[in-house]
Amino acid sequence: MKKLLLTAFEPFGGKVMNASQEVANSLADLAFAQVQLEVLILPVSRFEAVDIMLQAMAALKPDVILMLGESGGRFQVTPERVAINVDDFIIPDNTGHQPQGEPINPQGPVGYFSGLPIYRLVQQLRQAGIPAAISDTAGLYLCNRLFYRVMEVIAHQQLPIKAGFIHVPYLHEQVIGHGLNVPSLSRATLVQAMQIVIEVCLADH
Numbered sequence: 753m754k755k756l757l758l759t760a761f762e763p764f765g766g767k768v769m770n771a772s773q774e775v776a777n778s779l780a781d782l783a784f785a786q787v788q789l790e791v792l793i794l795p796v797s798r799f800e801a802v803d804i805m806l807q808a809m810a811a812l813k814p815d816v817i818l819m820l821g822e823s824g825g826r827f828q829v830t831p832e833r834v835a836i837n838v839d840d841f842i843i844p845d846n847t848g849h850q851p852q853g854e855p856i857n858p859q860g861p862v863g864y865f866s867g868l869p870i871y872r873l874v875q876q877l878r879q880a881g882i883p884a885a886i887s888d889t890a891g892l893y894l895c896n897r898l899f900y901r902v903m904e905v906i907a908h909q910q911l912p913i914k915a916g917f918i919h920v921p922y923l924h925e926q927v928i929g930h931g932l933n934v935p936s937l938s939r940a941t942l943v944q945a946m947q948i949v950i951e952v953c954l955a956d957h
């Protein structure tokens with residue numbers, strides 16, 4: 753059976769909920785026929801998140817890695833095209849780190865492309881009636897950093913892992929009653945979206 757490592761992040765920036773964590777936890781409760789799903793919630797901490805992730809990768813040896821993060825303000829489910837070699841945190845992480853314009857790896861390439869079938873993902877999500885689009889920037893915060901480091905390890909060690917990052921919008925419950933005039937999707941929609949993503953990634957592997 754194929755192994756899929758699904759990661760998401762804890763809340764950050766003073767918020768109490770992270771849509772990616774909510775969706776990942778909801779998926780953990782579902783049974784998948786053709787895949788062993790491991791869910792890992794990472795801290796929003798510049799160094800710890802990557803350390804925990806690399807340990808989990810080494811221990812689990814997954815076939816597919818699906819990294820999720822919340823991008824408040826986005827309207828759609830957005831598979832990321834590329835991770836770039838810059839840390840430039842717009843707000844401090846949960847441990848107070850706020851690098852400005854530092855390379856993630858001074859010796860590393862400018863970027864790494866996603867290993868996920870991003871065009872097919874968007875097409876299948878839209879076909880199911882879920883708003884989706886390719887994103888050309890994962891930001892310069894922790895999501896981009898995690899994405900970069902995971903793709904770097906896969907490239908360096910020539911691991912047979914299909915990996916990539918997807919940002920999700922806020923959930924309705926994060927917006928309603930919080931005075932936020934920003935877009936959101938329902939939990940059911942995001943869970944369905946990730947079920948589709950998992951199916952497409954496994955079929956493609």
Ligand code: PCA
Nearest residue numbers: 761821822893894895896
């Ligand atoms: N989103 C942030 C980090 C954690 C998360 O869910 C980001 O986009 O970098």
